[in-house]
Each structure stands twice: as C-alpha cells, then as structure tokens.
Amino acid sequence: GEQVEQRPPHLSVREGDSAVITCTYTDPNSYYFFWYKQEPGASLQLLMKVFSSTEINEGQGFTVLLNKKDKRLSLNLTAAHPGDSAAYFCAVSANTGANTGKLTFGHGTILRVHP
Amino acid sequence: EAAVTQSPRNKVAVTGGKVTLSCNQTNNHNNMYWYRQDTGHGLRLIHYSYGAGSTEKGDIPDGYKASRPSQENFSLILELATPSQTSVYFCASGDQGGNSDYTFGSGTRLLVI
Numbered sequence: 001g002e003q004v005e006q007r008p009p010h011l012s013v014r015e016g017d018s019a020v021i022t023c024t025y026t027d028p029n030s031y032y033f034f035w036y037k038q039e040p041g042a043s044l045q046l047l048m049k050v051f052s053s054t055e056i057n058e059g060q061g062f063t064v065l066l067n068k069k070d071k072r073l074s075l076n077l078t079a080a081h082p083g084d085s086a087a088y089f090c091a092v093s094a095n096t097g098a099n100t101g102k103l104t105f106g107h108g109t110i111l112r113v114h115p
Numbered sequence: 116e117a118a119v120t121q122s123p124r125n126k127v128a129v130t131g132g133k134v135t136l137s138c139n140q141t142n143n144h145n146n147m148y149w150y151r152q153d154t155g156h157g158l159r160l161i162h163y164s165y166g167a168g169s170t171e172k173g174d175i176p177d178g179y180k181a182s183r184p185s186q187e188n189f190s191l192i193l194e195l196a197t198p199s200q201t202s203v204y205f206c207a208s209g210d211q212g213g214n215s216d217y218t219f220g221s222g223t224r225l226l227v228i
Contacts, residue, residue: 034216043220106157
C-alpha cells in the first residue's frame with residue numbers, strides 16, 4: 001500500500017522566517033494531495049488540495065510544490081508568524097487502484113514559530 | 116452548516132469493558148472513516164465505510180469493530196478495551212472519488228485504565 005514519509009517531525013523557526021515541510025510517497029497512482037493543519041487540542045482543517053496536474057499552488061502565506069518525478073510534496077510557509085504554530089499533515093490519495101478515495105497521512109510535523 | 120459530530124468528547128473506560136464511539140455527519144457524504152492519532156504515528160485508518168450497511172477494514176482494524184446503520188452515522192466499537200487503545204480518535208466523512216478531502220470531527224479522547 002501507499003506509504004507517506006513526512007519530514008521533519010519537529011520544526012522551530014523565528015517569526016518572519018520560512019518553514020518547509022516535505023513529504024515523499026510511494027504509490028505511482030497517487031494523484032491528489034492534501035495539507036491539513038491541526039492546532040493544539042483541535043481537529044484537522046484543510047489548508048490546500050492539489051492535483052498532480054499542477055506543480056505550484058499558492059495559498060495565503062504558503063506555497064505547495066509538487067514534484068511528480070521524485071514523488072515529493074512540500075509545504076513552504078513564507079514569513080511564518082506565531083499563528084502558524086500547529087501540527088501539519090500531508091495526505092495522499094489515488095485516482096485508481098486500491099487506494100482510490102482513501103487518504104494516507106504522513107506522521108505530521110509540529111511547527112513552532114517563536115518571536 | 117454541514118458538519119461531523121463525535122460523541123463523547125472524552126471517555127474513561129476500564130480494561131475489558133465495551134466502548135462505543137459515535138459519529139454523525141450532515142454532509143451527505145457516502146464515505147466515512149475512523150482514525151486514531153498517536154504521537155509519532157500520525158493518523159492511522161482503523162475502519163471505513165462506503166455507505167449504509169458497509170464497513171471495511173483499514174490499516175489497523177484489530178481490536179475494533181465498526182457499524183454504519185445509516186448514511187449519517189458511523190460507530191467505532193471496542194468490545195474489550197485495552198490500555199493500548201488509549202488514543203485520540205477522529206471520525207471523518209468524504210465524497211467518493213480520490214479528489215475528495217475529508218471533513219473531520221473534533222475528536223474523542225479515550226483513556227483506558
């Protein structure tokens with residue numbers, strides 16, 4: 001089955017710096033990619049959903065890059081602020097095969113942004 | 116507003132006891148999922164369902180059962196709870212198809228003593 005490796009497990013940056021979280025996956029049928037944010041004690045909220053046809057996706061204060069050749073997905077928070085402190089999870093699903101519709105999650109990255 | 120509601124929010128159970136975690140969704144999604152979240156493991160899929168009457172085993176189904184009596188409701192059942200099942204459990208719903216993101220419930224914190 002699909003395996004998703006997420007790095008780093010912990011990340012501490014200063015306010016205003018960038019923070020990069022990376023996931024690699026194994027299933028060549030993986031087609032849909034998701035980033036979720038989880039604040040302490042809360043549920044998971046969708047940050048962005050990307051498709052394999054688009055390599056660069058920009059959100060509010062972050063960019064998601066997809067490298068299909070290397071099976072790598074990254075989340076780049078530009079100019080991080082304390083409100084970005086949370087756990088971040090990548091997730092992957094396929095559009096065909098046994099993993100269709102099932103999200104496989106990375107183990108998460110706990111990001112701390114300090115002043 | 117469409118939502119996924121879990122109950123209870125917190126639960127303390129004794130070893131060997133039966134525990135039922137409930138989930139209700141108003142999204143009219145076909146698919147529902149139960150995950151547990153543990154430090155160092157992220158979210159791991161326990162059981163899922165494609166619709167009323169359907170349950171499927173996820174990646175870590177041992178020690179758990181699931182029930183989907185209706186489109187809206189999906190329960191996770193621990194027949195004989197063990198301390199290793201102490202965790203935070205999340206229910207989610209999603210549409211069919213790989214492009215569907217999930218809507219998550221607020222989670223249930225289960226402590227088995």
